[in-house]
Amino acid sequence: MATVAAVIASTHHPFYLRASTATGEDRPPFADEWVAKITKFRETLTRANPDVLVLVGSDHFHQIWLDNMPQFLVGKAPFYDANWYNEEREFGLPRMFFKGQEDLSTHILRDGLDAGFDLAFSNELRIDHSVTCPMITLRPQADLPIVPVYTNIFAPPLPQPKRYVQLGQAIRELVESWPSDQRVAIIGTGHLSLELGGPRQFGPHGPDPEFDAKAVEWIANGDIEKALAEVSLDSLWLPGNATHGFLDFMLMMGAAGAGVKADYVDTLDLFHTMEAYFTWYPANGAGQ
Amino acid sequence: MSKYLLDKFLYTVDRDPELVERYRAQPRETVTWWENERANAILNVHDGECSTWLRFDDAEREALATHDYPKLFELGAHPFLTLTLFIAMFERDYAEPLGFQLEYAQRLSHFTMPYPDIAT
Numbered sequence: 557m558a559t560v561a562a563v564i565a566s567t568h569h570p571f572y573l574r575a576s577t578a579t580g581e582d583r584p585p586f587a588d589e590w591v592a593k594i595t596k597f598r599e600t601l602t603r604a605n606p607d608v609l610v611l612v613g614s615d616h617f618h619q620i621w622l623d624n625m626p627q628f629l630v631g632k633a634p635f636y637d638a639n640w641y642n643e644e645r646e647f648g649l650p651r652m653f654f655k656g657q658e659d660l661s662t663h664i665l666r667d668g669l670d671a672g673f674d675l676a677f678s679n680e681l682r683i684d685h686s687v688t689c690p691m692i693t694l695r696p697q698a699d700l701p702i703v704p705v706y707t708n709i710f711a712p713p714l715p716q717p718k719r720y721v722q723l724g725q726a727i728r729e730l731v732e733s734w735p736s737d738q739r740v741a742i743i744g745t746g747h748l749s750l751e752l753g754g755p756r757q758f759g760p761h762g763p764d765p766e767f768d769a770k771a772v773e774w775i776a777n778g779d780i781e782k783a784l785a786e787v788s789l790d791s792l793w794l795p796g797n798a799t800h801g802f803l804d805f806m807l808m809m810g811a812a813g814a815g816v817k818a819d820y821v822d823t824l825d826l827f828h829t830m831e832a833y834f835t836w837y838p839a840n841g842a843g844q
Numbered sequence: 845m846s847k848y849l850l851d852k853f854l855y856t857v858d859r860d861p862e863l864v865e866r867y868r869a870q871p872r873e874t875v876t877w878w879e880n881e882r883a884n885a886i887l888n889v890h891d892g893e894c895s896t897w898l899r900f901d902d903a904e905r906e907a908l909a910t911h912d913y914p915k916l917f918e919l920g921a922h923p924f925l926t927l928t929l930f931i932a933m934f935e936r937d938y939a940e941p942l943g944f945q946l947e948y949a950q951r952l953s954h955f956t957m958p959y960p961d962i963a964t
Contacts, residue, residue: 617855617925622848622964623887642858645932710924712963753923754959755952758945797923797959 558660560731561739562604563836565775565808566597567829568613568689568745570647586826593824593833594693600820600835601694604741608657609695610664610731612705612724612744612804612811613686619678620706626676627715628723630668631683631704632661638683652688657701660740664703664730671726681706690745707807709746709800717787720803721780724810742811746804748772748830749795756796762830764795771802772823775834778816780809812836847920848964849898853878853908854916854925856887858932868933872909879905914951920960 572594575587618640620626638652661677668675683704691698705727708714724744731740748771749764756763774783783806792799812818813836820835853875857863867874884895900908907915911933916926931944938944 617922618859621855621887622851640859641861642928642932645861646928711922753917753925753927753948755949755955757927757949758942759949793959794957 558608558731558734558736559739560728560742560838561606562601562741562743563728563808563812563838564601564690564694564741564743565805565812565832565834566690566693566743566745567747567831567833568686569826569829569831570643570649570685570689572689573650573692574648586824590824590826590831593822593831597820597822597833597835598694598696601741601743604837605739606700606741607738608660608703608740609691609700610660610703610705610727610740610742611683611687611690612707612727612742612807613683613690614709614746614801614804615706616684616686616710618684619682620708622711625708625711626706627708628673629676629678629706630661630665631656631681631702631706632658632665632677633679633681634658636681636683636702636704638688640682640684643685647685649685649688649692652691652698654683654691654698655701657703657738660731660734660736660738661703663734664705664727667730667733668726671730673723673726686745690743694743705744707804709803712789714789714800714803716789717803717806718784720807721784721810724807724812726810727807728811728813742808744804744808744811746808747798747801748805748832750798750801750829751796752798754797758828760827761825762796762828764799765825765830767795767799768823768830768832771805772821772830772832775805775809775832776818776821778809778812778814778818780806780814783809808834813838846898846900846904847922847962849883849900850904850908850916850919850921851925851964852883852898854921854929856882858925858929864929864932867929871911875900875905875908913948917952917955918960920962922962923959
């Protein structure tokens with residue numbers, strides 16, 4: 557069976573590429589520290605020596621629209637083009653291209669459906685920065701085949717938070733039951749407190765540093781119970797109107813396992829939002 | 845009241861470079877054209893099989909025609925869509941980095957939690 561080489565949860569910040577490559581007067585004062593932290597974070601994936609990446613993210617109204625909105629969707633395609641015109645325009649993200657690990661997609665869909673998740677699928681998926689940002693930060697050579705998994709964190713009504721946790725647990729089990737000798741890293745990106753298009757956007761910190769501190773603690777300690785006790789679909793509006801992206805962190809807590817402390821934790825307090833990076837090495841993953 | 849249609853306008857304009865410029869330069873003309881020609885188009889479906897029932901109410905049409913993004917927020921347009929499109933149109937007019945984004949936040953500062961419902 558396949559090996560889970562690493563479980564990684566991260567914020568996805570679309571401005572990283574531009575900030576990290578800017579020079580002279582255009583280079584923001586926080587860029588060097590950010591690059592140093594990302595370089596260390598990248599090493600946690602490199603060390604796990606993965607063959608395949610399962611990438612959990614959320615389409616930002618690119619290919620997926622309100623006339624046809626899946627809650628959870630698995631890409632099943634031999635290839636994936638990536639990034640969209642408005643992401644080039646606003647963030648300077650390049651067009652990207654990935655090979656798909658289609659047999660793992662098939663396995664996740666078949667056995668996921670049989671396990672009680674009515675997963676949607678896509679045979680032609682152009683993925684967006686929720687998936688390409690971690691590729692840029694963690695695997696810039698973009699040389700590994702992927703299985704993208706999209707969740708709806710964006711367009712109410714959303715599934716309950718516990719459902720994201722359960723899906724993360726299921727993805728972990730599905731990877732572990734994949735009849736293959738490949739080493740798989742499960743990587744998911746979301747947000748801590750975040751405000752987009754509202755009065756608290758683009759402040760000197762994230763909109764709710766208190767929530768961020770608690771959230772980092774929950775994730776670092778694998779404290780699913782406390783996160784589920786304190787987080788609801790209604791409560792997530794309070795730290796910032798785009799904070800439902802935290803549900804993807806909860807999914808990754810499910811993938812990492814209840815009560816399992818992260819082996820690597822780092823944060824960076826930026827304007828607008830706090831960055832947070834977590835890596836777990838499962839006991840059999842030989843990632844360290 | 846059609847939050848969905850507001851979102852559909854923002855979404856379809858934002859993904860089309862020509863429409864972004866047209867909406868910036870001629871907002872009322874673009875909204876009128878879009879409502880007449882595009883509001884009932886089902887995405888990925890040919891024009892012979894359009895919807896027949898989608899139209900803006902007066903407040904929605906006026907908010908779009910006047911680039912009134914605080915009003916769009918009040919009407920429950922999806923804030924991510926509004927922000928993304930309006931950055932594309934107006935960030936260029938501000939000398940300071942984040943100048944437009946911070947003014948945007950300031951112009952919404954009278955809103956307190958809970959914000960207007962964005963569910964469609």
